[in-house]
Amino acid sequence: MHKPSLPTPSDAAPLAPETMPGFSRRRLLSSALLGVLAAPVLAGCASGDPLAQQAKAGDNKNYIAGDGSVTEYAAAERKPPVAVTGEQYDGTVVNSGDWAGKVIVLNFWYAAGAPCRLEAPRLEALWNEFKPQNVLFYGLNVRDEEAAVAFERTFGITYPSMQDKNGGILLAMTQYVPPQAVPSTLVLDKQGRVAARILGLADQSILKSLITGAVAGG
Template identity: 60%
Template sequence: MASPAHPSRRSVLAFAVAVPAALAGLSACAANDPLAQQARAGDNKNYVAGDGSVTEYAKDQRKPPVAFTGTLYDGTSVASSSFAGRVTVLNFWFASCAPCRVEAPSLKALSDEFAPKGVVFYGVNLRDEKGTAEAFEQNFGLTYPSFNDQDGHVLLALSGMVPPGAVPTTLVLDKQGRVSARILGELDKSTLKALIESAAAE
């Protein structure tokens, strides 16, 4: 698969994740979660942390639309071609990933906010059995579905954009199904919101 297009200088943002800002929005369940506490402690246990970089890709530098078919935990088959016409957010995660737990409340809030505007969210779970994934979703009140990607099929299709060990990673797809933005590592709610709004305005 071809390497990702290089974004223009003005479209690339690299910064350290603002931990205090991220923690301020945590729900009570996340605040008391031992793995979330581990992420805040910076121990980097049980996951490979992203570098905190945020990249926006200019329209003329985006790769072709993503192409894959994956299976949700309820057995439903979903083709990426169904994303066309909507902004789509893909969040790569697994339950024992500490920063995934820290960012879950922000993902819930944003999915609730943008669902009425036609923005679609999907998780891509790389490790967990159905019961473990569903327990995580119930704990954090996530209502959007996740792909069961233990076989790495979705990850492989996006290998030019998602480093195999960098979890969490979040992609924003434009209305043509092309990657318009990427967050490597724990996301900042306000940053992801701005990236979604930017893609939706195109």
């Protein structure tokens, strides 16, 4: 079996016109971009999101590294609440219908990704910091099975992850915002809407700021 090549941080490049290197925050207010984000799932897979195309194909190869770019979505322009279900590695079923009133952090990852390894302790630290504020963290593992459990044990990850090896959750998320890279991190507001996205390795201070804003109702 062909072993998929894994990108490294040095391979990272901007992947979408709305992203900018480093800590760039852009409000998606233009009608053209809103038209793209409003496209149906399969149209989005076909035209604008190579990662979603791979999820649709189900071939689990050549996942794309992001550059750490940040996009915030204006509250008035956010898509409807995210509707997903998944299963944690312990068999627990997760349903987004139970997230009402809580800020949610979703992190797409896989064990062999160098950026995923770098950001794991950052995510764990933020999870512990925001847990008292009723913020929930979920990993969405796009490739692994046994390796995912070993990864969580090695890096001391205590927040749960859902298995998405078949790409179903990743594909469903294109209705709301294209993830476009692994790792990617999404912050959902208390209404379950995508409030912010980080493509690639998440900077801890920036992610903290995004979560803080969502908790405050921003």
